[in-house]
Amino acid sequence: MKLLELIQPLVNVQIIGEGNPDILRVMADSRSVQPGDLFVAIRGFTVDGHQFIEQAIQRGAAAVLVEEVQGELTVPQIVVPDTRRYSAILATLVYNHPGERISVIGVTGTNGKTTTTQLIARILETVGWKVGVIGTIGIRIGHQQLETSNTTPDAVSLQKILFDMAAADCRYAIMEVSSHALEEGRVAGIPYHMAVFTNLTQDHLDYHQTMEAYRAAKGKLFSRLGNTFSSSRLQSAYAILNADDASSEIYARDTVQEVITYGIEKNADIRATHLRILPEGARFRVESSIFGHSEVVLSITGRFNVYNALAALTVACVEGVSLEEAAQALSSVAGVPGRLEPVVAGQPFTVLVDYAHTPDSLENALSTIQEFAQKRIITVVGCGGDRDRTKRPLMAGIAVQKGDYTILTSDNPRTEDPESILDDMERGIPKEERQSYERVVDRRTAIERAVAMAEAGDVILIAGKGHEDYQILGRKKIHFDDREVAREAIQRLLETRE
Ligand SMILES: CC(=O)N[C@H]1[C@@H](OP(=O)(O)OP(=O)(O)OC[C@H]2O[C@@H](n3ccc(=O)[nH]c3=O)[C@H](O)[C@@H]2O)O[C@H](CO)[C@@H](O)[C@@H]1O[C@H](C)C(=O)N[C@@H](C)C(=O)N[C@H](CCC(=O)O)C(=O)O
Numbered sequence: 224m225k226l227l228e229l230i231q232p233l234v235n236v237q238i239i240g241e242g243n244p245d246i247l248r249v250m251a252d253s254r255s256v257q258p259g260d261l262f263v264a265i266r267g268f269t270v271d272g273h274q275f276i277e278q279a280i281q282r283g284a285a286a287v288l289v290e291e292v293q294g295e296l297t298v299p300q301i302v303v304p305d306t307r308r309y310s311a312i313l314a315t316l317v318y319n320h321p322g323e324r325i326s327v328i329g330v331t332g333t334n335g336k337t338t339t340t341q342l343i344a345r346i347l348e349t350v351g352w353k354v355g356v357i358g359t360i361g362i363r364i365g366h367q368q369l370e371t372s373n374t375t376p377d378a379v380s381l382q383k384i385l386f387d388m389a390a391a392d393c394r395y396a397i398m399e400v401s402s403h404a405l406e407e408g409r410v411a412g413i414p415y416h417m418a419v420f421t422n423l424t425q426d427h428l429d430y431h432q433t434m435e436a437y438r439a440a441k442g443k444l445f446s447r448l449g450n451t452f453s454s455s456r457l458q459s460a461y462a463i464l465n466a467d468d469a470s471s472e473i474y475a476r477d478t479v480q481e482v483i484t485y486g487i488e489k490n491a492d493i494r495a496t497h498l499r500i501l502p503e504g505a506r507f508r509v510e511s512s513i514f515g516h517s518e519v520v521l522s523i524t525g526r527f528n529v530y531n532a533l534a535a536l537t538v539a540c541v542e543g544v545s546l547e548e549a550a551q552a553l554s555s556v557a558g559v560p561g562r563l564e565p566v567v568a569g570q571p572f573t574v575l576v577d578y579a580h581t582p583d584s585l586e587n588a589l590s591t592i593q594e595f596a597q598k599r600i601i602t603v604v605g606c607g608g609d610r611d612r613t614k615r616p617l618m619a620g621i622a623v624q625k626g627d628y629t630i631l632t633s634d635n636p637r638t639e640d641p642e643s644i645l646d647d648m649e650r651g652i653p654k655e656e657r658q659s660y661e662r663v664v665d666r667r668t669a670i671e672r673a674v675a676m677a678e679a680g681d682v683i684l685i686a687g688k689g690h691e692d693y694q695i696l697g698r699k700k701i702h703f704d705d706r707e708v709a710r711e712a713i714q715r716l717l718e719t720r721e
């Protein structure tokens with residue numbers, strides 16, 4: 224596409240320099256620029272992309288999109304007020320509105336996004352539709368697996384991924400939409416067919432500052448639902464909301480599209496009753512005046528997973544899958560990596576690795592374990608560095624209150640002092656609980672310690688990192704997998720006992 228044709232729909236644009244080159248792609252990272260790219264200089268949280276303009280031109284950039292007029296360049300410069308947001312629009316245009324060639328289902332909320340997207344994918348695939356999935360544990364296009372670094376990729380990568388999914392004949396793109404992504408406009412230009420809300424509890428206050436701002440960021444998915452850039456296609460869209468979460472009322476008011484609710488406690492369009500939470504899974508009955516009723520048997524447990532399953536069932540039913548068939552598909556889900564994932568290595572106690580990294584998710588994981596634990600619950604937990612500090616004392620307080628013994632340890636300390644993160648956590652533990660916890664800053668040692676103290680019938684919860692196979696210490700990323708470390712510790716323990 225010619226540069227001038229590409230930027231024609233944009234407003235507030237200044238063009239400097241001669242020429243009208245062909246633009247093949249939009250690229251925000253100078254290191255990946257190829258000849259024919261439009262390089263977008265984004266002022267980031269760590270570096271300013273304007274620094275890399277020369278490098279991008281050397282690599283063959285045909286034009287640059289900037290916020291500030293640059294000195295003389297050998298390629299045209301397009302000056303706009305906000306390159307981050309404009310890059311989303313340009314990527315949509317370059318890839319010719321990929322979001323309109325595939326039904327995009329967005330899932331947002333503090334907890335449960337990964338699990339819910341995986342459950343939706345399973346149901347839609349079971350009935351025979353090809354899907355793409357984008358989220359924390361990676362990107363999948365049919366059977367092709369790709370790595371990711373963010374839950375929701377940057378705007379430019381996202382449009383390319385949707386393009387590839389549409390080209391691979393996926394009928395659906397099921398994606399996690401983080402509050403960061405909504406705030407930064409990474410998903411601008413995606414005409415969501417469905418917007419699903421799981422829940423809203425505390426997280427990311429380092430970024431959003433207040434819960435109101437955090438709620439408002441997530442709300443953009445609902446207030447913009449049904450909007451498209453191109454007027455050629457007006458589509459009907461649905462907001463799928465959790466009736467038991469207070470924020471849903473606000474989101475329901477904010478959307479002009481059809482609202483369908485799911486829940487357990489309050490009246491909802493699709494509701495779970497007769498819940499039984501068992502160690503090996505959950506059973507419940509679904510009742511809906513719209514979609515009928517069915518029994519559901521899940522191999523994943525916890526009341527919170529009943530909510531995730533209800534959200535997935537609602538999406539499937541809206542898409543025309545029968546409730547019966549959707550429930551059947553869910554029963555075949557063995558588990559989601561790093562979500563209450565058991566480590567089984569012949570030990571007489573239970574070890575569960577879980578991605579609980581917020582106060583609410585930790586509370587839920589521990590409440591679920593309480594329902595089936597026969598003896599003690601030993602919790603190994605840490606909090607990420609360079610992230611929301613206010614959740615640290617809350618998480619430590621919950622661990623000590625709900626479990627029997629807690630080992631406070633490091634998560635991904637990043638550039639913070641690991642001991643000072645533990646200090647922040649410890650502040651949430653009442654003095655009289657001094658006997659029920661200890662600090663072991665090294666995560667491997669902490670896991671080994673938990674394994675060494677466990678007795679038959681105990682449950683160890685290793686929380687915070689779930690599927691992650693790395694640990695970030697300073698600016699270094701080392702290989703670290705809670706499941707591997709626990710397995711090795713158990714094996715060593717069993718060998719010494721033989
Ligand atoms: C705060 C935030 O949103 N940060 C994200 C953001 O970084 P940034 O825009 O500040 O980028 P930067 O690193 O300062 O670089 C600025 C620009 O220079 C470019 N650059 C940089 C170096 C170079 O040599 N050449 C070059 O062109 C970069 O490509 C970028 O365009 O854009 C980067 C590239 O897309 C992301 O990787 C990065 O995520 C960081 C790693 C991060 O941790 N983000 C977290 C806060 C996050 O977004 N999390 C949510 C999940 C939360 C949840 O689960 O609820 C997520 O969606 O992932």
Ligand SMILES: Nc1ncnc2c1ncn2[C@@H]1O[C@H](COP(=O)(O)OP(=O)(O)OP(=O)(O)O)[C@@H](O)[C@H]1O
Pocket residue numbers: 332333334335336337338339359374399421422527528530531561562563577578579580583584585587588689
């Ligand atoms: N519906 C839910 N409500 C509350 N807690 C949940 C729910 N679903 C999962 N959890 C808990 O939260 C943890 C993270 O779950 P999941 O990865 O599905 O959420 P997420 O929203 O994708 O998280 P992230 O924001 O990191 O991407 C799980 O390991 C579990 O402990």
Ligand SMILES: N[C@H](CCC[C@H](N)C(=O)O)C(=O)O
Pocket residue numbers: 374580606607608610634635687688691
């Ligand atoms: N999506 C979450 C992941 C947190 C995982 C935890 N292990 C950490 O590193 O803090 C975030 O960006 O806050």
Ligand SMILES: [Mg+2]
Pocket residue numbers: 336337338358359360374399
């Ligand atoms: Mg996720």
